[in-house]
Amino acid sequence: MSAGGEALRIEGLHKSFGALEVLRGIDLTVAAHEVVCLIGSSGSGKSTLLRCINLLEPIDAGRVVVEGEDITAPGVEVDRIRRKIGIVFQAFNLFPHMSVLGNVTLAPRKVLKRSRAEAEDEADALLARFGLADKRHEYPDRLSGGQQQRVAIIRALAMRPSVLLLDEVTSALDPELVAEVLDVVRELAAGGMTMLIATHEMGFARDIAHRVGFLDAGRILEQGPPSEILSAPKEPRTRQFLQRIIQAGRL
C-alpha cells in the first residue's frame, strides 16, 4: 500500500471521442478500502471514466495512479496493470462458450499461470461464497441476468484486484434481480474491497458509499459524503439531477 493508503488517484484526466470531449479534467482520489459512487445522468462520462482507468480507452491528457504507480506513463505494460484493476460491465460480458468455471478460471490460469486445480479451487470458494456453487458447470445463457452478473463479479475477483470498478452493474437487470447483485457488492464493501462504482441506484449509493461524486458534462461537479451530496447538494445541477431522480421514483 502506498503513502496515505491511497489506492487510486486520477489527475486532470481528459478524453475526447473525435470532436466530442467526454471527460474534461477529472480529479479524483480513492483511498484503500474506500467505496466511491459516481452518479450523474447518462452521457455524463461515468462509463468512459471507468474504461479509461482500466486502460480500455486511451486517454488524451492527465494521469491515473494505482497504488503509487503511474499506469498512464508511456511504456507501462498494460496487461500487468489490468490485473490490479477489475472491472464489471453493465452487460456482464461473460464468455458464452465457456461454463461458469471456465469464465472464472480463464484469467487466473492463462495470466497468473495457476494450475487448473488451483484455479478451480479458488473459483469454487468464490462461487460458494456468493451462492453459485451449484452453477459451476452451467453456461451463461442458462443463468438469469442476476446470476450472470454475480458470475462476472466473481470473474473479476478471481484476479484479486486491488481496485474494483463497477459500471452500472444493475442497469441491464430486471428490477427483481437487482437486489441479489447489490447484496454481493455490499458484502464486498463490508469486506474492505476498494471500489469505484458508477450507478443509478441512489438508495444503494447512500447505503454503501463513503463518498459520492456527481459527474456532469465530463467534470466532477461536487463530491462528498452521501448524506451531503444526496440530501443537501450545493450545486444547482446536482439538485436538478436529484430532482429528476426523485420524480422517477428511484430515490
Next chain:
Amino acid sequence: MRGSRRRSIAIAAVSSVAFLAAIGFAIVNAPGWPRVRDSFFNLEVFAESWPVMLRSFGVNVQLFLIAEVLILGWALVIAVLRSTPGPVFFPIRVLAMVYVDVFRALPGILVIFILGFGVPALRLPGVPRDPFFWAVVALVLLYSAYVSEVYRAGIESVHPSQTAAARSLGLGQLQALRYVVLPQAVRRVIPPLLNDFIGLQKDTVLVSFLGTVDLFNRAQIRQSATFNYTPYLVAALIFLVLTIPLARLTDWLVARDARQRAVTGGVR
C-alpha cells in the same frame, strides 16, 4: 393435429411417386431413349468401370484431405493478420488483403497451370516437380483466400465487448483472440466453411490437367477405351454420393444454429 400431419406425409409420398413415375415413363418412351441408355447408362460398362474409378478417386480424396487441413490453418493465419489492430501492422494488413484479392480473382485452372507446369519448367534445384504437390499448393492458395474471408466474418461477428472483457482481466491481445474470440468465431462459421469445402471437393479434379490420373482423368481414359459415356456418369455419381451428405449436414448445422439463436435470444 397428428392425424393431419400424417395425412400430409401420405399425400406428399403418393404425389412424389406418381410424379416420378410419370417422368420415368416419359423418358423411357421418348424416341431417342435406347441410344441414350446405351451411351450413358450402359450397365456392362458401369460394372467394369466403377471399381477402377473408385480407386482413382482415392487421389481426389487424398488431395482434398491434405488441402483441407492446410487451408484451415493457413486461412486462419491470413484472417488473423488481416484483423490485427494498430498502425504498426498496417503493412501486414495490406499484404493479407492483397493476397486475398489476388487469389479470389484468379481462375483456379490458371493457378494450377502456372504452378504445375510453369514452376517445374524453371528447373530450379530442390523445387518439386510432382504435379500432386503443385495441385495441393494451388488449391491451398486459392481456397485459403475464400476461407480466410469466412473466418474474418466470424471474427468480426464477435462483439468487441468480449475482447474488452478478456483484456480487462489481463489477457493479452493474442490470448484474448485465442481463448475468447476465435472459439466463438469458428463455431459461427462452420456452415459456410463446409460450403467452401464442397467446392474444394469438386475442384480436386483440376489435378487431372497436370496429368495425374484422378477420377476425372480415369473417366476420360475409360471413355476412350469403351467409346461410351457411362464412365462420366459413374464419376458424377461418385461425387454426388460424397457431396450430397455434406450439403445436407451443412443445412442441418445452419438450421440448428438458427434454432439455438432463437432459444437463447442471440449470442452476445
